[in-house]
Amino acid sequence: MKNSIKNIAAITLIAFMAFSFTTEGPNKKEIKVEKSKIVWKGYKVTGSHEGVINIKSGYLNFNEDKLTSGEFIINMNSITSTDLEGEYKEKLEGHLKSDDFFGVEKFPTAILVFKKVNATGKNSYNITGDLTIKGKTQIVSFNFSVYGNKANASLKIDRTAFDVKYGSTSFFEGLKDKAIYDEFDLIVDLEF
Template sequence: MKRLLLPIAACALLLASCTDAPDAEKADATDAKQVEQAAATDASYTVDAAQSTVEWVGTKPTGRHHGTFKIKEGNLMVANGNITGGKFIIDVASIKADDQDAEGNKKLEGHLASADFFDVQKFPNGTFEITSVTPASGTANVGDTSKIVATHTITGNLTLKDVTKSISFPAAVTMTDNQVNADANFNIDRTQWNMNYGSDKSLGDKFIRPEVNLKIHLVATK
């Protein structure tokens, strides 16, 4: 029995290590779109940086890493119960990893902050600026196992490393008179923003998938 169990356990471990990118909508990158000026009558909601989060997940054949970015500041414009525009700044230099011990996390954070990836000395911030918000239906995956109803499709210009691309993704938006919440979970191809390190499949176990998962929770208040 022990001889039988050992190969089974080894196979299970091998399968578990072949980690795919998170199951989420792929936000294809296209040329940046024009940003329309908000009307003077639109209400402005200020992004609450303390309550808002950006989580990231990167994967490779042998596993995955995950962590967070802080949001510096931002605002959402609202008219007649609809988001009409907005922008927020991602503090890329704040990148944290949280899936290893302290030494492992620090080493990974240093590599991600280097010129191989985000090059935070040259590009400490990233931005996302909304160009359109349209009604949507369906489900938006906000975690590995949970889904919520997508109320809108958000399109905007994502700038990382001084490269700006338009992306669209489903989001769940809830709104009261004094607060707007928006949740989204999607994958981007990091090579579209000049982060090519490890993206060659011929690298075998050293291959790092170009897909990066971003999960955004945004809270904005009057």
């Protein structure tokens, strides 16, 4: 009987110690979509255009204070131009939403899923993730910074990898001043 009580006491003590020293598990932080934004900028031979696009939903996972993963769904129907007004703004937005570019009727969302998160400093990370646009998934890498409840990143995306070929000199000859560069920029500011 004494041995049974000692065994139960020992098991209880070991279990208590194991739970006491277990590190905190993942901590999911939902993105505050109304306080977060993505600015896009596309370039052509004769200049550039820029605008915003909304995050539909997203989250970042942390283990203690270290980023471990994340996922974002982008509302492709929300793409707007901020450098034009009136008729030209409407035409550009309509064209960007058309099948020539992002085909938002058939592909209303884009998705970014973090696959590898490597710390490069106290608040900085190098992220490798899967980006899906127009149903095509490509690997992207970018730097990501976290400060308190805010985070930011800059990405350079090759649109032709996602079958967005309109105006690309990689696919069409003789475009001259109508050429649109293959890469565009995304500047992401998040709050969670």
